[in-house]
Amino acid sequence: MKKDYSIIHKITTFLMLTALMIPALKLGANAQSMAKPATDAKAKPLTEDRKIMHVLNRLGFGARSGDVERVKQIGIQKYIEQQLNPVSLNDSATEAKLEKFDVLKMSNDELFAKYPNGGAVLMAVAQNNGLKRQDLQGIRQNNQNKQNADQMKNDAVEKKQDNLSEADRQKYQQEVAALYKEYNLGRPQQITQQLNASRILRAVYSEKQLQEAMVDFWTNHFNVYAGKAATRWFLPEYDRDVIRPNALGNFKDLLTATAKSPAMLFYLDNFQSMSPTAPTAGNNRRPNANNQTNNPQRREQLKRQYNLTDAELDARLKQNQGNQKRRNERGINENYAREIMELHTLGVEGGYSQKDIQELARAFTGWTIVDARGYRRAFAGIANGTEDQRLTRQMRLAGIPETAKSGTFFFNERTHDQGEKTILGQKINQGGIKDGEKAIEILVNQPATAKFIARKLAVKFVSDNPSEALVERVAKAFQDSKGDIKTTLRAIFNDKEFFAPENYRAKIKTPFEVVVSAIRTVGAETNGNQIQAMLQKMGEPLYGYQAPTGYPDTAEDWVNTGALLERLNFAVALASNRIPGTKVNLKPFEGKDDAEILNRSIDIILDGQISPNTKATLLKQLEQPLPAEPKLEIKDETGDAMENTAMMPNQGGGKNRQNRQAKLLPPSGDAEVFKVVGLMLGTPEFQRQ
Numbered sequence: 159m160k161k162d163y164s165i166i167h168k169i170t171t172f173l174m175l176t177a178l179m180i181p182a183l184k185l186g187a188n189a190q191s192m193a194k195p196a197t198d199a200k201a202k203p204l205t206e207d208r209k210i211m212h213v214l215n216r217l218g219f220g221a222r223s224g225d226v227e228r229v230k231q232i233g234i235q236k237y238i239e240q241q242l243n244p245v246s247l248n249d250s251a252t253e254a255k256l257e258k259f260d261v262l263k264m265s266n267d268e269l270f271a272k273y274p275n276g277g278a279v280l281m282a283v284a285q286n287n288g289l290k291r292q293d294l295q296g297i298r299q300n301n302q303n304k305q306n307a308d309q310m311k312n313d314a315v316e317k318k319q320d321n322l323s324e325a326d327r328q329k330y331q332q333e334v335a336a337l338y339k340e341y342n343l344g345r346p347q348q349i350t351q352q353l354n355a356s357r358i359l360r361a362v363y364s365e366k367q368l369q370e371a372m373v374d375f376w377t378n379h380f381n382v383y384a385g386k387a388a389t390r391w392f393l394p395e396y397d398r399d400v401i402r403p404n405a406l407g408n409f410k411d412l413l414t415a416t417a418k419s420p421a422m423l424f425y426l427d428n429f430q431s432m433s434p435t436a437p438t439a440g441n442n443r444r445p446n447a448n449n450q451t452n453n454p455q456r457r458e459q460l461k462r463q464y465n466l467t468d469a470e471l472d473a474r475l476k477q478n479q480g481n482q483k484r485r486n487e488r489g490i491n492e493n494y495a496r497e498i499m500e501l502h503t504l505g506v507e508g509g510y511s512q513k514d515i516q517e518l519a520r521a522f523t524g525w526t527i528v529d530a531r532g533y534r535r536a537f538a539g540i541a542n543g544t545e546d547q548r549l550t551r552q553m554r555l556a557g558i559p560e561t562a563k564s565g566t567f568f569f570n571e572r573t574h575d576q577g578e579k580t581i582l583g584q585k586i587n588q589g590g591i592k593d594g595e596k597a598i599e600i601l602v603n604q605p606a607t608a609k610f611i612a613r614k615l616a617v618k619f620v621s622d623n624p625s626e627a628l629v630e631r632v633a634k635a636f637q638d639s640k641g642d643i644k645t646t647l648r649a650i651f652n653d654k655e656f657f658a659p660e661n662y663r664a665k666i667k668t669p670f671e672v673v674v675s676a677i678r679t680v681g682a683e684t685n686g687n688q689i690q691a692m693l694q695k696m697g698e699p700l701y702g703y704q705a706p707t708g709y710p711d712t713a714e715d716w717v718n719t720g721a722l723l724e725r726l727n728f729a730v731a732l733a734s735n736r737i738p739g740t741k742v743n744l745k746p747f748e749g750k751d752d753a754e755i756l757n758r759s760i761d762i763i764l765d766g767q768i769s770p771n772t773k774a775t776l777l778k779q780l781e782q783p784l785p786a787e788p789k790l791e792i793k794d795e796t797g798d799a800m801e802n803t804a805m806m807p808n809q810g811g812g813k814n815r816q817n818r819q820a821k822l823l824p825p826s827g828d829a830e831v832f833k834v835v836g837l838m839l840g841t842p843e844f845q846r847q
Contacts, residue, residue, distance in 0.1 A: 212661075217241050220671075262356055269532075272343065275391075275533060284330075354699075362684060372406055377401055407642075410640075417498070417525070427491045521586060524590075528567075667845055672696070679763050681742070696725060734825035776841075
């Protein structure tokens with residue numbers, strides 16, 4: 159008899175909700191109640207097997223088949239040391255899976271050329287058609303209205319109306335598409351799609367599990383948002399050259415690398431920060447409004463240069479007067495200075511003042527990006543091999559060498575505030591780029607920084623509410639080692655609280671941890687593509703958190719009815735092979751009846767460790783006949799979410815998600831088997847680590 163997989167999917171989701179989540183939700187709105195271990199582990203010291211599972215769950219993304227036996231053979235301490243020093247681990251199989259992602263190997267300059275900013279392509283079209291700049295702005299604005307509101311805001315495109323007809327606009331848009339095809343250009347969203355897929359594949363397959371866990375940790379600690387204008391072009395380099403090499407290195411090196419990273423410079427606006435007394439010529443230079451109105455010769459020159467009428471020139475000069483005033487007023491941008499103190503080092507209670515922020519911002523003036531939006535580099539590839547002369551001239555006026563690569567860090571001596579600064583009571587007068595580097599040294603050496611980093615790491619690896627004694631011990635290891643990350647982590651893993659029974663399976667997994675651990679534990683093969691859309695639906699698209707805080711790491715931020723429902727939907731989709739590009743072999747879970755299937759699933763997914771209450775609830779549900787109609791209908795929201803992966807303004811916990819999801823396949827495999835596997839992946843035991 160042919161099975162109705164659609165009904166089975168809905169019934170399975172309903173059973174999972176009633177069997178697993180309702181008991182948890184009955185405990186009340188306090189999310190911490192779900193985070194409490196369901197076993198009697200609190201009363202007993204951890205067995206060797208449970209210690210191994212604890213290490214595999216906390217230092218990485220859970221156990222694969224054979225991992226427990228492998229760790230048991232070499233010993234827990236040796237395994238931990240291997241993870242702390244991953245250079246000796248052979249990860250060639252994982253690296254082979256990443257060969258297809260070209261963005262991982264490309265510089266920012268190369269990314270701008272291969273995956274150009276659409277505005278740069280539009281500039282080439284404008285040149286080919288002899289358009290005025292205001293026409294170009296009109297076309298660009300028309301396109302921007304169809305895009306993400308945040309990107310519109312951050313690009314600060316001038317909202318001018320053009321005199322072009324809709325037919326003309328469509329013509330030019332077709333020419334843009336033709337240029338992409340002619341020069342074999344990629345679309346910008348492909349950058350984040352490839353990078354996100356690589357992050358997923360590394361977390362799933364890498365032998366260097368602690369390395370990947372720390373990449374995830376530091377990526378959130380030093381969060382940047384892919385949806386902000388040009389940020390996405392800088393993310394592959396950020397992951398490859400900033401986060402990964404320093405994830406288990408020295409904190410000062412990591413902090414310095416993030417401070418100089420174009421991704422961070424752009425995301426927190428420091429690339430625009432300059433001394434108020436610095437020369438005003440820069441990337442947004444316009445005709446100088448001073449004494450131009452009454453100079454006929456200069457007016458004619460400007461009209462020819464910018465292809466403007468008299469009225470347009472007057473309007474531009476008036477606008478530039480306002481822009482000049484705003485530039486002089488804003489001068490120094492304090493965004494990065496504030497966040498490096500509050501979120502990256504000292505913490506909100508770290509003892510700094512507004513004056514310290516202002517002084518620190520002065521120290522970081524002149525830390526900028528060459529051709530920050532990549533127009534100059536992209537334009538060279540689609541306009542007869544010549545760069546846009548206007549952009550080249552702007553670089554020269556800004557004091558940036560014409561040979562500098564687009565999208566690279568550049569310290570601009572001209573725009574740096576050369577005066578003496580005082581930060582946290584210490585005077586800085588090194589001069590030039592050394593002012594910012596000295597400021598970083600001061601921040602790293604503060605006791606408040608040691609305690610702030612220690613607490614975050616203790617929350618990550620031990621519990622949502624680590625003891626003050628543990629935080630102090632870890633902070634001491636951080637300070638004594640001058641910010642050595644391996645030494646700090648070793649102090650955590652060797653601390654008595656790390657293996658305390660009350661901390662076993664006491665942390666709720668984030669969506670990323672749920673997804674990766676589920677794929678690992680059922681032995682699935684994935685290409686990482688549509689998994690991104692599942693993460694988006696669950697509230698944690700990679701590089702998709704707008705606020706500089708990054709995604710949270712505590713149960714109260716992730717446990718709510720909507721978020722848990724999405725986790726359950728993912729579990730069913732994975733177990734029933736509905737996710738394109740991801741395949742589960744259900745044969746190891748098969749059995750002669752539901753009880754045998756359940757026992758095999760418990761052994762494989764939970765290493766045989768399940769609470770009596772959870773098992774009794776599952777058995778009770780499996781014994782009940784399936785209802786003719788589902789009591790709870792779960793509709794699949796279809797639509798190609800890949801176009802906007804990691805671009806949505808999600809704020810964690812499954813809130814504010816876009817109603818978009820991967821296009822799911824029809825279920826495949828034995829329905830009774832994937833029902834049990836889905837149920838098992840939805841158990842509180844699996845949702846905790």
